[in-house]
Amino acid sequence: MNRENRIRALLAPLAPVELDILDESEKHHGHGGWREGGETHYRLRIRAATLDGLSRVECHRRVNALLAPEFASGLHALAIDAKGSAA
Amino acid sequence: MADINAFIDNEVKSNDVVLFMKGTPQFPMCGFSGQVVQILDYVGAPYKAHNVLENADLRQGIKDYANWPTIPQLYIKGEFVGGCDIVREMFQSGELQQTLADNGIAAKKAG
Numbered sequence: 001m002n003r004e005n006r007i008r009a010l011l012a013p014l015a016p017v018e019l020d021i022l023d024e025s026e027k028h029h030g031h032g033g034w035r036e037g038g039e040t041h042y043r044l045r046i047r048a049a050t051l052d053g054l055s056r057v058e059c060h061r062r063v064n065a066l067l068a069p070e071f072a073s074g075l076h077a078l079a080i081d082a083k084g085s086a087a
Numbered sequence: 088m089a090d091i092n093a094f095i096d097n098e099v100k101s102n103d104v105v106l107f108m109k110g111t112p113q114f115p116m117c118g119f120s121g122q123v124v125q126i127l128d129y130v131g132a133p134y135k136a137h138n139v140l141e142n143a144d145l146r147q148g149i150k151d152y153a154n155w156p157t158i159p160q161l162y163i164k165g166e167f168v169g170g171c172d173i174v175r176e177m178f179q180s181g182e183l184q185q186t187l188a189d190n191g192i193a194a195k196k197a198g
Contacts, residue, residue, distance in 0.1 A: 056173045064156050071156045077119065078157065080172050 003039040003070060010066045011046065017085050018047040024079075043079040052084035059083060091148035099162040103192050104134035107149045108159040112136050119171035120159045126178045127161075132187050164190050 001009070004021045011019060025038035044063070051059045059082040067075065099105050104127070110116030112124045127134050139146040139158055146158070153160055153167045161168040163186055168174065177183035 056176065057167065057169050060169065060173065061154070068156070077117075079119075 003042070003075065007042070007044065007067060007070060010069065011063065013066065014046065014048040014050045014062060016046045016048040018045065020045040040074060040076040042075065042077070043081075045081040047083055047085050049085040051082060052086065054084070056082075091144045092152060095145070095148055095152045098135070098137070099167075100165040102135045103164060103190065104132050104187075105162045106134050106136045106159060107139055107145070107162075108136055109138070109140050111138050116140060117158070119157075122171050123159045123161060123174050126174055126183070130178065130184055130187065132192055163187065163192070 004023060007021055008019065022043040023039065023041070024043050025041045027041065046063065051062065054062070060080050063080055063082050064071070064078075067078070071078075106112075106120075106123060106127065108115065108117070108120035108123065110120055112128070115121035115124055124136075137145065137149075139149060149158065149160055150156055155167070155170065157170055159171055159174075161170075161174050168177070168183075168186070174183060177186070
């Protein structure tokens with residue numbers, strides 16, 4: 001299973017109504033954190049009712065906490081757009 | 088690790104605006120850090136920057152301090168504000184400028 005699929009699986013507990021995951025690793029070729037094989041730089045957009053009413057920082061924290069295994073295994077950068085389902 | 092935690096705590100509480108970044112404001116070593124520098128420079132907020140690449144303890148310590156896995160990290164008046172995405176969203180909505188103003192931090196009017 002590649003990182004995108006693992007991220008999707010790890011975020012399932014948030015019950016996202018929208019979840020877009022983009023691997024931008026190649027855009028960072030040669031920059032810090034980049035490595036052969038990619039899967040280092042990602043961008044994700046999530047909308048979930050489980051994030052309703054939470055602050056921006058708290059929304060990001062929920063996402064980051066679930067993705068801790070990925071940060072521990074070479075995920076270097078993650079741009080996050082995380083909001084409740086109404087946004 | 089207790090030492091670095093105390094250092095960070097003192098830094099963010101004794102300076103109005105503190106940015107932990109990769110590289111320096113003059114030479115950012117990461118696009119995300121560079122974006123936050125550009126935003127802070129644009130709003131005209133004075134800030135103190137720390138280059139985490141110069142100190143491995145700081146690089147890990149700041150992640151533990153905020154319970155936040157990535158860098159950059161911005162603090163205003165001792166409060167963790169967020170990383171690049173949150174700072175940019177707050178800048179675009181005017182909340183960043185408002186937060187600075189509410190805390191009495193001189194910043195030139197955006198736009």
